Amino acid sequence: MSQTKIENGTIVSLDPDVGQLETGDVLIDDGEIVEIDERVEGSADTVIDATGKIVLPGFVDSHIHMAQTQVRGIAGDWSLMNEYFDHMLGNITGLYQPEDHYLGGLFGAFEKLHTGTTTALDWSYPNTLEHGERAVDALQDAGLRAVYTYGPPGDDAATWWYESDVGLPEENVRELYDEQIRDDDLVSLALGLRGPDFCVDETAIDDLELARDLGVLSTIHMGAAQWTSSMYNDAYQGFGCLADRLGPDVNVAHGNHFTQDDVQHAVDAGVSFSSTPEVEMQMGHGIPVAGKVLAAGGRPTWGVDVCSNISGDMGSQMRIGMQVQRMLDNQPILEGGEEVTGVSLTCRDTLEMATIEGAKALGLADEIGTLTPGKRADVVLFDGDDFLTAPNHDPIETVVFQADPSHIDTVLVDGEVVKRDGELLNPLVADEFDRFVASGRRLVEESGIYA
Numbered sequence: 001m002s003q004t005k006i007e008n009g010t011i012v013s014l015d016p017d018v019g020q021l022e023t024g025d026v027l028i029d030d031g032e033i034v035e036i037d038e039r040v041e042g043s044a045d046t047v048i049d050a051t052g053k054i055v056l057p058g059f060v061d062s063h064i065h066m067a068q069t070q071v072r073g074i075a076g077d078w079s080l081m082n083e084y085f086d087h088m089l090g091n092i093t094g095l096y097q098p099e100d101h102y103l104g105g106l107f108g109a110f111e112k113l114h115t116g117t118t119t120a121l122d123w124s125y126p127n128t129l130e131h132g133e134r135a136v137d138a139l140q141d142a143g144l145r146a147v148y149t150y151g152p153p154g155d156d157a158a159t160w161w162y163e164s165d166v167g168l169p170e171e172n173v174r175e176l177y178d179e180q181i182r183d184d185d186l187v188s189l190a191l192g193l194r195g196p197d198f199c200v201d202e203t204a205i206d207d208l209e210l211a212r213d214l215g216v217l218s219t220i221h222m223g224a225a226q227w228t229s230s231m232y233n234d235a236y237q238g239f240g241c242l243a244d245r246l247g248p249d250v251n252v253a254h255g256n257h258f259t260q261d262d263v264q265h266a267v268d269a270g271v272s273f274s275s276t277p278e279v280e281m282q283m284g285h286g287i288p289v290a291g292k293v294l295a296a297g298g299r300p301t302w303g304v305d306v307c308s309n310i311s312g313d314m315g316s317q318m319r320i321g322m323q324v325q326r327m328l329d330n331q332p333i334l335e336g337g338e339e340v341t342g343v344s345l346t347c348r349d350t351l352e353m354a355t356i357e358g359a360k361a362l363g364l365a366d367e368i369g370t371l372t373p374g375k376r377a378d379v380v381l382f383d384g385d386d387f388l389t390a391p392n393h394d395p396i397e398t399v400v401f402q403a404d405p406s407h408i409d410t411v412l413v414d415g416e417v418v419k420r421d422g423e424l425l426n427p428l429v430a431d432e433f434d435r436f437v438a439s440g441r442r443l444v445e446e447s448g449i450y451a
């Protein structure tokens, strides 16, 4: 049992019972938060001086494809229905060898940790079982808390994405779960379903039933392009054959084209939504679903999604997602001839969507998402005393609007310090860097997208 004490920081717990402490300590014992108070007496094996720092729960990214990390910076001018489907799903994902999944996942996880995300749902396209094994190895080697999402293989878009009648490879899923995930404290499993947008009803239902048999989360790309809005005729059209099968173990990525009734139906059934605003605004998904989720009485979560396109930094998503929603809420007031006299979402709201709401969506709210005694210690320390962040009048506003990843000083996952004084501690960051770069160069070259 080792104890770590974070001392003298500004504590933003996001737990209403713990509140916000202008100066306080956090005591961690064997990876669990055991005490948060203005002063925690006694010594600890490791003491982290948090003077001038803002101490808060790590971000939760509820939707990202981390294997794309080594092809980052190619998709910034892409649309979803043209280049993304042709170049990424129809070309590059098929070129991945198991080692490419490892290297993308590893450096994707390092990017997460470096930028303050301590938990991510990593939506994967494993071409074979070995691809999946190496993707999980990467998450485990990096020390990220993660929900590894076994989606359809990435090597044959025609089979897996266009009215597919082929179910997820059950034997591989079960083997990966039993061999590598079931007993892991940090990595859990989800199934990446195609859903009715991409496969026939029977297959969509079979995949959901497989996830339920395993007792794991189902996460589905839905309603992310114009054509999905005219697919079905009945009520709850966006959910099609799944409309009567929804529950809290279902997560929807995007959902832009759902009607308010669709979203209400889903929120009432306990479905969570992953809104990925920056990618959606670029690639033609449509208006982010966050506003409809809020109007239905739910709370959205934020995700990065396509990291071949944008940075994996969750700070950008919580800022952009909130500002877009504020704009959308302001506009009808202005069009009605009135002045806007307040904001619809607060900085605390968006920070909660980037932390505790993400944890709820992934079924992890009992473990993470707030700084709460009894939860695991996934903690981030932001520098609030830098010339860009001082004088830190309001720590939540500082984190949401003023700080950037360069202000993330220290990160702990499950009580383990993974970043200290602004540097990741994992030796693989240096040891695997050349292989990571070589993997990215090979994939882009073989794809011929620049030829």
Ligand SMILES: [Zn+2]
Pocket (backbone or CB within 6 Å): 063, 064, 065, 123, 221, 253, 305, 306
């Ligand atoms: Zn996605």
